[in-house]
Amino acid sequence: MPPATARIVITGVGLTAPNGDSLAEFRRHLLAGVAGVERMEIRYMGPQLAGVCHFDPLRHQKKKEVRVGTRAGSISIYCAREALADSGVAWDTVPKDRVGIYLGITEHGNVETENEIYNISKFNYDTKFWSHYHNPRTVANNPAGETSLNLGVTGPAYTIGAACAAGNMGLVHAAQMLRLGEVDFALCGGVSESIHTFGIFAGFKSQNALATHEDPKKASRPFDLARNGIVISEGGCLYTLERLEDAQRRGAKIYAELAGYHVNSDASDYVLPNPVRQTECIRAALARARLAPRDIHIVNTHATATPLGDIQECEAIRAVFGEGCPDTAINNTKSFIGHCMGAAGALELAGNLPSFDDLTVHPTINVDNLDPQCALPGLVLNSPLRVARVDTILNNSFGMLGINSTLIVSRFVP
């Protein structure tokens, strides 16, 4: 059994984002200011702004798998296969019963249920026309299960429901399982197919939290004074995680080491964030990583561009990083890709990982007039920032019902 403190490293990345289907493309667009939001026809609602991924599902799936499975399944399989290829692992030789698949999801099953209700509406709501695929498509473990089928993984494969904190949770849980010795190799991260359910659009609209803008590319604008809500997006990002000694034994490229994390709950409201609990979450992650706030070089914010949520996260960040952190840069990835829900945390971390190599912090774009209440020191606005050092990245992801996750990764030092 490995030690509970075994060092855990990231050795591969596979992703699809609204502005890129590989880490290289994603990063290139984050540094070039290329957003990935477009208009999409949403059932019952007409054109809405959404972050749409354009990967080719048939790269790693048969047509029948795509037809029978779900969009979340296709996203997961694409990301998993790309991450494995990136990791360089000799997949044929990996014992499949020692592989774990841990996928964060915000929700699952709404898309497929809506589709079936729409389908039977064409048959006078006669339920004998309801698909026999409904149950395998809507079980909460669906995307992880489809991935296990595609890869022949016989180890534990399941999802972690954690609202929009879920992307980080996939990595956190994988690290825990590697340290427990439950698995020797993990595929983990988060996925979302949310743009294919009208319900999430209608729900945010009813909350007055759905972004609008005449220019789709400018619609997602955290910290801007005129921000008016969330751009809903799909996406996925999976990592290969290994214990350091295993990664070193096979000579793997190491992107980063998991330095610390924390997960807590607000216990205060269904939808409103709680900056006190967010602050506690950030501080606890720092403590686990044995780092001080001034040791963090990039803080990637969760901010979704809701008028109140951004201010509250800024309050939490200011409490930790507001003073004495001259080398801490702060950015936001949703300004490019909208809110990828279950994939958000994992994707946003990935977008910043190359900073270890290029010593550049991608900016928060679409900030024409910075909200004074969001004017954090170190906020990188509209243009990339070249910095002297990037040794640590802190990634926040928060979700409804008050779940908070903070993940810290560090430059790998043998």
Next chain:
Amino acid sequence: MTKDECRQVVLDIIADIAPDEDLSNVKPDVRLRDQLQLDSMDFLDIVMELRKRHGIEVPEADYLQLASLDSSAEYLTPKFVALGK
């Protein structure tokens, strides 16, 4: 509807539910499962599509009648005729 037309109805459905399969040489007298990658869920698809597209019901007790194109045509043709098709 002739039996040939009935075989084509079933083949058209299979083309949609098993899009990776080459259907150019399907032998009508051989079990579909023995020549194509079809599982039990696929046969439920055939039953569902017959219901949706043609208004034809295949009770569970009769599923075996859909084993091959020939047996499907034997079984389904009278149903199509009864519907005036």
